[in-house]
Amino acid sequence: DTGVSQNPRHKITKRGQNVTFRCDPISEHNRLYWYRQTLGQGPEFLTYFQNEAQLEKSRLLSDRFSAERPKGSFSTLEIQRTEQGDSAMYLCASSLRTGLSYEQYFGPGTRLTVT
Amino acid sequence: DAKTTQPNSMESNEEEPVHLPCNHSTISGTDYIHWYRQLPSQGPEYVIHGLTSNVNNRMASLAIAEDRKSSTLILHRATLRDAAVYYCILSHDQRGGKLIFGQGTELSVKP
Numbered sequence: 001d002t003g004v005s006q007n008p009r010h011k012i013t014k015r016g017q018n019v020t021f022r023c024d025p026i027s028e029h030n031r032l033y034w035y036r037q038t039l040g041q042g043p044e045f046l047t048y049f050q051n052e053a054q055l056e057k058s059r060l061l062s063d064r065f066s067a068e069r070p071k072g073s074f075s076t077l078e079i080q081r082t083e084q085g086d087s088a089m090y091l092c093a094s095s096l097r098t099g100l101s102y103e104q105y106f107g108p109g110t111r112l113t114v115t
Numbered sequence: 116d117a118k119t120t121q122p123n124s125m126e127s128n129e130e131e132p133v134h135l136p137c138n139h140s141t142i143s144g145t146d147y148i149h150w151y152r153q154l155p156s157q158g159p160e161y162v163i164h165g166l167t168s169n170v171n172n173r174m175a176s177l178a179i180a181e182d183r184k185s186s187t188l189i190l191h192r193a194t195l196r197d198a199a200v201y202y203c204i205l206s207h208d209q210r211g212g213k214l215i216f217g218q219g220t221e222l223s224v225k226p
Contacts, residue, residue, distance in 0.1 A: 097208075102208065104159075106160065
């Protein structure tokens with residue numbers, strides 16, 4: 001069991017640039033979630049996929065953000081025209097349906113710094 | 116989404132039990148009670164979850180009030196490694212199983 005992996009672990013970019021993060025979930029996990037966490041706060045839900053279908057997007061996810069999970073395996077989160085307020089830890093989690101409650105496994109996160 | 120209320124911080128001594136409370140007075144009948152914890156510089160980690168009955172696993176126990184308006188996470192013997200932020204979260208498959216995190220309780224463990 002290799003766990004959830006995220007790449008890169010750290011990203012520094014200049015305001016206005018585009019960035020893309022990748023998440024590889026645990027094999028066979030059909031749900032994948034993205035969260036964002038700023039310093040001193042709990043993680044905030046951004047979006048989730050069931051297989052390749054994106055089923056919900058938070059209102060926090062502006063038009064500059066887009067997420068994909070093309071084959072129901074890995075996922076990418078792209079931020080276009082980054083702003084300083086996008087600086088945060090971006091967390092990915094995956095889960096497998098085992099009933100009515102889904103235990104989520106989190107990756108180590110990608111820390112984004114926008115200068 | 117139903118909300119939870121937790122103390123901002125708690126302290127414990129190493130090798131002593133810790134009881135972390137959570138209030139969720141607006142819980143619906145189908146909400147599961149989840150606990151996750153986040154160690155410094157790591158992603159959150161699942162601890163335990165339950166619906167109505169008390170639950171035990173290798174990490175902790177979850178005691179759920181009869182009216183389900185509150186719950187308590189019990190760490191039987193705190194270790195230094197248990198120092199973390201503990202989040203009590205209500206979640207359900209009908210909402211996609213997403214987790215809505217609050218501020219959590221920051222637990223410090225003294226040797």
